[in-house]
Amino acid sequence: MNRFLDFLEIALPFTESFFLLLLKAGFIFVVGLFLAHFARKKIAKVISKKDEILGNFTSQVASIAILIITIVTILANLGVQIGSILAVLGTAGVAIALALKDSLSSIAGGIILIVLRPFRKNDTIELGSITGNVEGINLFNTMIRMPDDKLAILPNRNVVNANIINCTDSHKRRIEWVFGVKYDNDIEEIRNIIKDVIAKMDKVDLSIAPFIGVTDFGQNSLNFTIRIWAKLQDNVFGIRSELIENTKIALDKKNIQIPPQKLDITILSQIKDEK
Structure with missing residues (x-):
């Protein structure tokens, strides 16, 4: 019994501490989470009034930075030396950078896109074979809504390196x-x-003179x-x-035919005979 009391006498202060x-540490963690959430929400709300993409990107960066500071603070309060933490982070950072070089290049690409601003939210852009409306830029990727409503998620590094x-x-x-008519038609009449x-x-913008000519x-x-010009809001495709x-209807009224594409059967027959 005495030994147990002695143990409690030694253990209680340690347990209490x-x-x-x-x-x-739990209190710091909860406060850190709250601040990260609050900062992300508040920054996104304030900056998004002027630029939604910038607000979303900045809020993500701020939230992650607060979480990192929170974790370092918790470790420091648990008795871990800050110098040791920084040394470990520095060593681990090199290994992580090598292992996640593609992800880090995407983060750098996102920063470049935010700074240079080649496009904004809802802009229609072309990236190689992909065309669509920009929905957002995150830390690692850019989201583009394609005309068929598919969502293309592209790494920022690919976007920043693309044309x-x-x-x-x-x-x-x-x-x-471009369209064709028979050679015996009068050029001025067609024009x-x-x-x-x-x-x-x-809906044609006649402030810019149309071009109509033989090419x-x-x-x-x-x-x-x-070649004619029109406003984007008026549906260019339509x-x-x-x-x-209207051109086909007008040409039909004048009995002007658009000749069909011809296939040279003679050449095809020669090719077939050679085989």
Whole structure:
């Protein structure tokens, strides 16, 4: 019994001190989580009023930074030397950097995208074969909503190293269409028909003069190129479709035919015989 009391006399102060440290560490952890959540929410709300992408990215960085400081503070209060922590972090940092070099390059890519600002939220961009609207830039990736509603998630390192085409940097877009007519048609007559078609299209931006001219001698057709301008908000794809439909109707009224594409059967037969 005396031995047990002696043990309690020695152990109680140590146990009390240990639980106080755990309580303190738990308190710091809870406060750190709260501050990280609060900072992320508050920063995103304030900065997103001007730029949603910048607000989202900055809030993520701030939240992670607060969590790192919280963890270091907890370890320091548990008696771990800060110098030792920094030394371990430095050594581990080199190993982590080598193992996660692609992820770190994506973080660096995200920072570059935020600083240089080649595009903003809801901008339509082209990245190689991918075209869509920008939904956001996170620490590691950029999200692009494609026309068929698929979500493309691209590493920031790939985005920053790609040739970026911002399709919404300007409020207008040039529409180009090439079509052919038979060689015996009068060039001026065709040009006047197209001019009349364009003049009746109310969504074409006539502040920029349309181009209508012969640009190629095809195998069995005289090829015209039409270039007009329209505002993005007026549905460029629909305007192009309207131009093609109205041109076909106008040419049919004048009995002007668009020759079909011909396939040279003689050449194909020679190739087949050679095989």
